[in-house]
Amino acid sequence: MENIVVTGGAGFIGSNLTLTLQRRYPSARITVIDDFRSASFKNLEGFRGDVIAANLVDVDLGYYIDASEVDAFFHLASITDTTDHDQYRQTHDNVESWRSILNHFAGEKAALVYASSAATYGIGGGINHVDAPLRPANVYAFTKVQLENLAARYAADFPSQKVIGVRYFNVYGPRETHKGQPASMIYHLAQQIRAGKSPRIFKYGEQKRDFVYVDDIVEGTILAATKQIEGAFDAKKFPRRVFNLGSGEARPFNDIITILNATLKTDVKTEYFDCPFPFYQPHTEADLKETTAAIGYKPSFTLESGIADYFKSGWLVPA
Numbered sequence: 511m512e513n514i515v516v517t518g519g520a521g522f523i524g525s526n527l528t529l530t531l532q533r534r535y536p537s538a539r540i541t542v543i544d545d546f547r548s549a550s551f552k553n554l555e556g557f558r559g560d561v562i563a564a565n566l567v568d569v570d571l572g573y574y575i576d577a578s579e580v581d582a583f584f585h586l587a588s589i590t591d592t593t594d595h596d597q598y599r600q601t602h603d604n605v606e607s608w609r610s611i612l613n614h615f616a617g618e619k620a621a622l623v624y625a626s627s628a629a630t631y632g633i634g635g636g637i638n639h640v641d642a643p644l645r646p647a648n649v650y651a652f653t654k655v656q657l658e659n660l661a662a663r664y665a666a667d668f669p670s671q672k673v674i675g676v677r678y679f680n681v682y683g684p685r686e687t688h689k690g691q692p693a694s695m696i697y698h699l700a701q702q703i704r705a706g707k708s709p710r711i712f713k714y715g716e717q718k719r720d721f722v723y724v725d726d727i728v729e730g731t732i733l734a735a736t737k738q739i740e741g742a743f744d745a746k747k748f749p750r751r752v753f754n755l756g757s758g759e760a761r762p763f764n765d766i767i768t769i770l771n772a773t774l775k776t777d778v779k780t781e782y783f784d785c786p787f788p789f790y791q792p793h794t795e796a797d798l799k800e801t802t803a804a805i806g807y808k809p810s811f812t813l814e815s816g817i818a819d820y821f822k823s824g825w826l827v828p829a
């Protein structure tokens with residue numbers, strides 16, 4: 511990969527991806543596009559490439575990016591606050607950004623990878639198979655379904671083109687601080703413990719999520735591009751071109767408190783409170799069979815080793 515673009519590259523996952531790509535491809539030309547609506551320049555400390563501060567909805571991509579020159583285009587930019595219920599803003603900004611990217615790259619060699627979400631599965635519990643019916647429960651998830659639909663149409667119109675969607679599960683790790691409330695549960699519980707408070711979770715902490723460390727997500731996202739570039743992705747065998755990226759394991763909320771107590775050397779007791787939501791997802795778990803078969807993704811971090819690495823990075827709790 512010599513010419514790479516990352517949208518949302520100043521955000522949480524995008525900045526981790528950008529910095530990993532820079533380490534792995536030191537001579538590559540890397541460009542970040544971000545309008546900084548939920549980002550921080552601090553995430554890009556050490557980045558040597560170009561940053562275009564622009565809203566993808568109306569930026570003239572042709573002015574900045576020669577589509578024929580790009581090897582890999584990672585589209586992670588999105589409104590990520592799931593509590594933003596402005597249906598027009600979410601749908602307009604998320605979907606129109608993607609439409610203009612797809613139009614810009616139509617007929618080009620670039621391998622496109624875009625971020626979808628496990629939120630597309632909705633609130634039903636259990637193991638999330640990639641071919642399960644999608645039941646978005648909020649407008650954010652609805653926009654991700656639209657991204658997938660648009661990509662499917664694009665793949666049908668341009669069969670030789672490279673495009674893969676990755677449904678991220680619950681991602682945690684360095685460089686999520688700027689997100690505030692939408693940051694991971696692991697981040698928030700660690701802040702409560704550090705502030706000397708009891709960590710608060712819904713009664714009685716047995717709800718399970720597929721928590722996945724950002725390094726694994728970055729790895730899977732890069733694989734989705736490299737496998738396409740190497741011609742090692744079989745689009746005929748996997749015509750959906752959408753894959754789960756998670757840890758493949760569901761862990762109860764209570765486990766986070768146990769691991770944080772061990773990591774932070776504390777012994778705090780959990781405060782349980784009533785879940786205010788009439789429907790709350792009891793269990794998410796990425797089924798990774800297709801992902802492994804199609805792009806060779808295998809997560810390397812457990813919840814224990816992910817939280818340990820996050821702590822070591824200095825981003826989980828300030829020194």
Ligand SMILES: NC(=O)c1ccc[n+]([C@@H]2O[C@H](COP(=O)([O-])OP(=O)(O)OC[C@H]3O[C@@H](n4cnc5c(N)ncnc54)[C@H](O)[C@@H]3O)[C@@H](O)[C@H]2O)c1
Pocket residue numbers: 517518519520521522523524543544545546547548549550564565566567585586587588589590603604607625626627628629677678679680681682689
């Ligand atoms: N963090 C998770 O657990 C998770 C789970 C599922 C899916 N995702 C997806 O992964 C991607 C990255 O999420 P994140 O957690 O890093 O969130 P984030 O909010 O930190 O990153 C999103 C980035 O996109 C930028 N952005 C938003 N709209 C834009 C626009 N119209 N033009 C230009 N830039 C724009 C923001 O400024 C921000 O830098 C998103 O697509 C998100 O939906 C994340």
